[in-house]
Amino acid sequence: DSGVTQTPKHLITATGQRVTLRCSPRSGDLSVYWYQQSLDQGLQFLIQYYNGEERAKGNILERFSAQQFPDLHSELNLSSLELGDSALYFCASSTSTGSWVEQFFGPGTRLTVL
Amino acid sequence: QKEVEQDPGPLSVPEGAIVSLNCTYSNSAFQYFMWYRQYSRKGPELLMYTYSSGNKEDGRFTAQVDKSSKYISLFIRDSQPSDSATYLCAMDSGGSNYKLTFGKGTLLTVNP
Numbered sequence: 305d306s307g308v309t310q311t312p313k314h315l316i317t318a319t320g321q322r323v324t325l326r327c328s329p330r331s332g333d334l335s336v337y338w339y340q341q342s343l344d345q346g347l348q349f350l351i352q353y354y355n356g357e358e359r360a361k362g363n364i365l366e367r368f369s370a371q372q373f374p375d376l377h378s379e380l381n382l383s384s385l386e387l388g389d390s391a392l393y394f395c396a397s398s399t400s401t402g403s404w405v406e407q408f409f410g411p412g413t414r415l416t417v418l
Numbered sequence: 419q420k421e422v423e424q425d426p427g428p429l430s431v432p433e434g435a436i437v438s439l440n441c442t443y444s445n446s447a448f449q450y451f452m453w454y455r456q457y458s459r460k461g462p463e464l465l466m467y468t469y470s471s472g473n474k475e476d477g478r479f480t481a482q483v484d485k486s487s488k489y490i491s492l493f494i495r496d497s498q499p500s501d502s503a504t505y506l507c508a509m510d511s512g513g514s515n516y517k518l519t520f521g522k523g524t525l526l527t528v529n530p
Contacts, residue, residue: 306461346424346522347462347506360516394461404452404510404518409461 307331308397308410316416322383325413329376329397335359336378337398337407338370342391353378354401382415390417421445424507424521433530437494441507441521444488448509448519451483453492456504456523465505466492497528 307330317323329336338350340363349362353372364370367385372378382389392414398407424441431437439453450469454462468474471485480493490509494501507521 306463308461347508347520349516349518349520352516362517396461401516404450404508404516405464405467407464409463411459412461 306408306410308395308408310393310395310410310413312413313411314414314416316418317385318418319385319387321385321417322381323385323415325380325382325393325395325415327378327380327395327397327410329378329395330408333397333399333408334376335398335401335403335407336372336376337396338364338378338380339394339396339409340391341394341412342388344388347394350380352401359401385417387417390415421519422507422509422521425524426522428525428527430527430529431497433497433499433528435497435528437497437501437526437528439492439494439505439507439524439526441490442488443490443509445509445511445519446485446488447511447513449512450510451481451490452508452510452518453479453481454506454508454520456506458503462506499528499530502527 309328334355337352341347350364352360370380392412396409452467453465456462466481478495482491504523506523
């Protein structure tokens, strides 16, 4: 168990809908990273937050947004969902910013868009 | 051409075999080269990382980087059934802007 928690584990929704994925980082970690893993694209970095501020952006679509709250948990919002958004969404956390060495991944949220 | 290419496999080997997993890349700015292991229904975990060219060994695992050929490898000696997982390579330029780029992963099965 990495100490990173993600809810829900599974999510099934329809095209055009909006969903929110939640991530709680490990105790003491200030950075949160979001990734998308699909069969087509593999694992892709979406966005990173450090202590409430956006720090880095990857291949995140404009329909997607994220935020990190004062208690350091983070939410990834996906809107106007398309079939192609079906994927595993991982959250990871680390103590410092931009550190993949000490980054720990959560178990993921499996999103299915029908 | 994708920045990082990795043969998705699947790769099936008998227990005790030497396994070779490989990735190629096109971005010469990459300086850090990582290998992640991902068990089924789990998040990836960092297995090893290497800075620039050269070899790094950790127990049964050896990572090699050849920057001149833009080619990285992970070797697993005396493979065990517990090594069965998807292995992802990843790369980073090491600049101030964090942007880890992953290969699609190779599914490895080690048969007892």
